Amino acid sequence: MKRIYFDHAATTPLDPRVLETMMPYLTEQFGNPSSILIEEGGIPHRAVGEARAHVAALIGASPDEIVFTASATESNNLAVKGLALANRQKGNRILFSDIEHYSITNQADFLTGMGFEIDYIRVDTNGLINLDDLRKKASEGTILACIMYANLEIGTIQPLKEAALILKERGIILHSDGAGACGTIPVYVNDLGIDTMTLSSHQFYGPKGIAALYIRKGVRLKPIIQGGYQEMGYRPGTENVPAIVGFGETSRLAMEEMGTRLEHLKTLSGRLWTGIDASIDFLHFTGHPTQRLPGHVSFWIEFVEGESLLMWLNLNGIASSSGSACASNLMAIDETGLKASHVLTAIGVPPEICHGSIAFSLGKNSTMEEVELVLSILPGIVTKLREMSPLYSKFKETQKGGM
Amino acid sequence: MPQGPYSDKVMDHFMNPRNMGEIEDANAVGEVGNPACGDVMRLYMKIENGVIVDAKFKTFGCGAAIASSSMTTELIKGKTVDEALKLSNEAVAEALGGLPPAKQHCSVLAEDAVKAALEDYKKKQGA
The missing domain is CATH 3.40.640.10 (Type I PLP-dependent aspartate aminotransferase-like (Major domain))
Known part of the structure; x- marks a missing residue:
């Protein structure tokens, strides 16, 4: 692949x-x-x-x-x-x-x-x-x-x-x-x-x-x-x-190529950002919306655990990273090494929610075709993981009850 | 296909979880959560004449948590309530071909979910 x-x-x-x-x-x-x-x-x-x-x-x-x-x-x-x-x-x-x-x-x-x-x-x-x-x-x-x-x-x-x-x-x-x-x-x-x-x-x-x-x-x-x-x-x-x-x-x-690289990264990540925003609900972008690295798109998704999402993306050929506790220190000698990212907790993301965090960081060789492919794959994985989540079914029940 | 520290069996159960879903007429439901990492596991069982005839799960969690849930449903299906109560987290981890040390707690979560569901069953029987 x-x-x-x-x-x-x-x-x-x-x-x-x-x-x-x-x-x-x-x-x-x-x-x-x-x-x-x-x-x-x-x-x-x-x-x-x-x-x-x-x-x-x-x-x-x-x-x-x-x-x-x-x-x-x-x-x-x-x-x-x-x-x-x-x-x-x-x-x-x-x-x-x-x-x-x-x-x-x-x-x-x-x-x-x-x-x-x-x-x-x-x-x-x-x-x-x-x-x-x-x-x-x-x-x-x-x-x-x-x-x-x-x-x-x-x-x-x-x-x-x-x-x-x-x-x-x-x-x-x-x-x-x-x-x-x-x-x-x-x-x-x-x-x-x-x-x-x-x-x-x-x-x-x-x-x-x-x-x-x-x-x-x-x-x-x-x-x-x-x-x-x-x-x-x-x-x-x-x-x-x-x-x-x-x-x-x-x-x-x-130095020589910085201008072209920046422009390229901004175009790609702009598309990735709007595409993700349009296709996945209960998604929250992290970091500053404009004062940020070009080519960097990070977010967390409610009712979706980060490591599972990262692993499914990987199985689909997509490499990303997660700030989730479970993915952060998998090689730790015991579970005391599993802590939600201090960066995410510092910006006020509740620890139990940090688990859904994912960062896509693009590079000078990334292409629009790759961005489109990620956009076509991500929503399906989110749906699959939400179907497995007891938190999501509970949430849906309360939504129904509330209406 | 092993992925990082995960065995082939863990990956298999993560990619193809067995018995994922809910049982509409379950007579035993247990939900446990792990405050260490935020994982939540809900286990449904259908028990007839003291035998677990069906088991299903829903889990919010990492690869190890999903694989542990899936394996647990396989291990307890067909077992009596007393046999299922004896299911240890080590047995779950072993059936999965081992879990990384930092992920042992996922098998503990599975064992706790079984116990919670059976407690629920006993409570319902008593009522």
């Missing part, structure tokens, strides 16, 4: 043009970029430099503000722990928005154990951070705030610029997890006024195992692993040259 991949929020396929640029560094150009005085090292060294320039250009930064890491999770850890440790003398309060990724939120225990105090910034029902709450919580002794740029579960894009202004006048550092945004939508760090930002290569057609942290010049940050002098000492360890080269190329392509 030909697959329809509508799960680009999880990861994207590697662009063949990107792979091509990586190949020499997986084969003949194997040298260590630190061995700069020998030919074997010189070529990879230059390639890393060029890639750094492409990644920097993608977000309007300068190359010496880019540090390569092995994952967005690592970048988020380097940022939060590194900034916290380097700025300790200024205070011990750290703010996380309520809808951060686990690679931010799960640092809370560690940081609390080190004497830091974590507070949370509320979001509204569309997933936008509450700026008044930010003003209130950005109090004396606060050194850092973490606000992601785009949320991959509900698609909402945060008003980072406004948040940055509030934080700047109080001398608070702003870290933004840009894994879901960079390479997909235009991101200009200087215009936004952020201090550090995470970028992830595999979120936009680059290889996995490579990410970056943008660190604005002058921002104090301590490395969290110790070793040699690679990445200006911020991130020691021999560079993953082929992945870095691929990250560079995918950044270059993203």
Whole structure:
């Protein structure tokens, strides 16, 4: 069966043009970029430099503000722990928005154990951070705030610029997890006024195992692993040259093609959105209706459980993702790992209802034909699952009784 | 076709649930819910002379919950009330070729649904 991949929020396929640029560094150009005085090292060294320039250009930064890491999770850890440790003398309060990724939120225990105090910034029902709450919580002794740029579960894009202004006048550092945004939508760090930002290569057609942290010049940050002098000492360890080269190329392509990709994604997701809205009742879209990632359509459906819906879509050749508790952590060692998504509960979706949540995330290679196919398949699955649901039959009875 | 952590049997019962629906003249109905994940299972039985002659279910839940419900109806059909009361969640999970650890509670839900339905039956008999 030909697959329809509508799960680009999880990861994207590697662009063949990107792979091509990586190949020499997986084969003949194997040298260590630190061995700069020998030919074997010189070529990879230059390639890393060029890639750094492409990644920097993608977000309007300068190359010496880019540090390569092995994952967005690592970048988020380097940022939060590194900034916290380097700025300790200024205070011990750290703010996380309520809808951060686990690679931010799960640092809370560690940081609390080190004497830091974590507070949370509320979001509204569309997933936008509450700026008044930010003003209130950005109090004396606060050194850092973490606000992601785009949320991959509900698609909402945060008003980072406004948040940055509030934080700047109080001398608070702003870290933004840009894994879901960079390479997909235009991101200009200087215009936004952020201090550090995470970028992830595999979120936009680059290889996995490579990410970056943008660190604005002058921002104090301590490395969290110790070793040699690679990445200006911020991130020691021999560079993953082929992945870095691929990250560079995918950044270059993203810049070059961003306009066309955005237009394409907006057309497709617009059709998907209106089609779903017209064909399924008791359906609720999640995230902000306009301030959202192009190509991202997320919703929950009453009387339909998310994992079952996801599995049926999959059996029909459609890949999607679900924020349902049951689908979120299927490999957990026991049921305590099953929790409704903290993002959905933060925007006010009742936990027992979070189970019906689904996100379709389209990519540059998605087609209108695929969108139409999904629109023709989804309603049938919803009907089938509702027929099985005791909640739905009860609801129908009360409807009848009420009329 | 196994899918992720689910066995062939789980997938079979998920894709082709046995005995899905309601029994109009059921004399035993049990509904249980799992607060951990919001699943709801409703089990209908038709019991004649102490024997479960028919069983059907309706379930709102994940793949494991649907498969557990389906398998349970198969396991209890033809059984006496006393035999059905002895049905354990392990037996349901085993009949499905095993469930992932995080999904064991779905088989517990099935066992609880059987017990709830039989309690309902006994209550109705007593009345």
